[in-house]
Amino acid sequence: MGDPGIRVEGISKVFGKTPAKALELVRSGMGKAELLEKTGHALGLHDINLTIGAGEIFVIMGLSGSGKSTLIRHFNRLIEPTAGRILVDGEDILRLDEPGLRNFRRRKIAMVFQRFGLLPHRNVLDNVMYGLLIDGVTRRKAEERAREQLALVGLAGFETRFPAQLSGGMQQRVGLARALATDAGILLMDEAFSALDPLIRHDMQLQLKALQAKLQKTIIFITHDLDEALLLGDHIAILKDGTVRQAGTGAEILTRPADDYVARFVHDVNRARILTCGQITDRAIRVDTPGSVDARAPIETAFAAFAQGEQAIAVVNGNGQPIGAITWQRVMQALAGR
């Protein structure tokens, strides 16, 4: 075991007949459009470098065509890169041979799909057991484990239903239970909630956060929805045209966008819901008016107090100790994106 977590080093992917040659052209400066026109090769990803910590939710965010779905399929090698390395706990997974890769997929990494990818001819319980049975776990053990996971995602009692009999949200919870059942430390979620309608999507996001607080998996989450990325991600990488434009925490991306693209992207975000009181606290101020806000709470929780005419509100840390205060002016600056 080397460093826990995942390191992506210089991953590039070119689609076409002679990808290695085409990649040489890219390295010598040819652009994506020119490459496609002159050689018929499509540049999917170019020189991706990421560090993903063990136990965090890492969101890869981008619009369609940005390469995010291609990128996530590199972590379990559903797609092979043209160049680069991927280290999982220090081990280069690109060196795994066929049986090694199969074992890696069976035990170390699991995946949740946008359109669920459930087997329509098997019932819910059999679907959740799928990864375990593939791995040769006995039916009895697999069933026991599958029932636990179904209870965990709130689907106890639905074991004998078939996927087509469930709503989208329930189907995706089956998909999540199936991925959790193998006890893999890494969870890949490919636009897992994008096919759900907004209310259910939000429920699922909260459920995932609650589960993650218990399970502490390393989760790589793909989305095209910035609000979802900011809500879930401990770290976020913004992908455009196959390159990473910026990687960092949600607050970093909001407050210090690396370039115009990212800036335009985050322009319409509801900052009051994403930025926390702690991030705009002035530690030099102490106020003794009653009422305070938690440093980890979003700025919007302080709005009610400001509405009653307060000029400054005390901010407390997790133990209830005052650490400073937020002022009306600071809130306005944060909302204006300064």
Add this chain to the structure above:
Amino acid sequence: MTSGFPTLWDSRSFGQALDAAFNALVAAWGETLEWFFMPVLRLLRLMEQGLQTLPWWVVLAGLAGLTFWASRNWGTTALVGVLTVALGLLGIWNEAMATIALMVVATLLSIAIGVPTGILMSRSDRLRTVAMPVLDIMQTMPIFVYLIPFVMLFGPGKIPALLATIVFAVPPAVRLTDLGIRQVDAEILEASRAFGASPRQQLFSVQLPLALPSVMAGVNQTTMMALSMVVIASMIGAGGLGYQVLQGIQRLEVSRGLMAGLGIVFLAVIFDRIAQALGRRMQTSLHQEG
């Protein structure tokens, strides 16, 4: 030669050389091949004699029982029962049994050859490119053309009839197996790969079950193709209902041809209903596509 097409090569000598080569092949391999297909012939005879010696009501009960088991539908079961009785009323019971035996054996062998071939084809685009025109040829080449070599190899009889029937009936099983597997939802297959399924596990847990409706449609077509071959196969000694039609033509007896013809139609309906019900039954667990 009035068209004046120039003689660019000697097609007559080529034909003669081909005939000579095939004659040599027959001389060298005829007996081996005949020996090789002996088990198939035995199976066919056993089946035919079995069906003919069983009391008629056992066969009737068997067909009706099979239909009910597959369809769970009294109407379909009654239809199959009535049509089976009609075969006896038309006075063509024994011939019908011979035809059923030939058809069932030909269909089973076609499935045994066709489904695995279809699976292989679904995995290799190269094989598919080669196999597609071959399948087209098998279905469009007039059947009499490949009756000639089969008769030369085995002499007139049931084996060449069976083989010719298989050549004609196997393409739909191959095509629809290949098509069914290729149409399996890519995301479901990807999910199975992502959980570490080997190609074999993918085949049996995802591809075949999801391709089943298509495979069963192929099996149904194969059955119908086999049945439609029985008249022609009778010309080289397959016997059965087709032989009655042939005799009707030779003796100019409208009644004989008509009754045997009706018998073939009845058999077609019986086996179509059974095959369809089997297909539906195998899909019931699939529910509606999810």
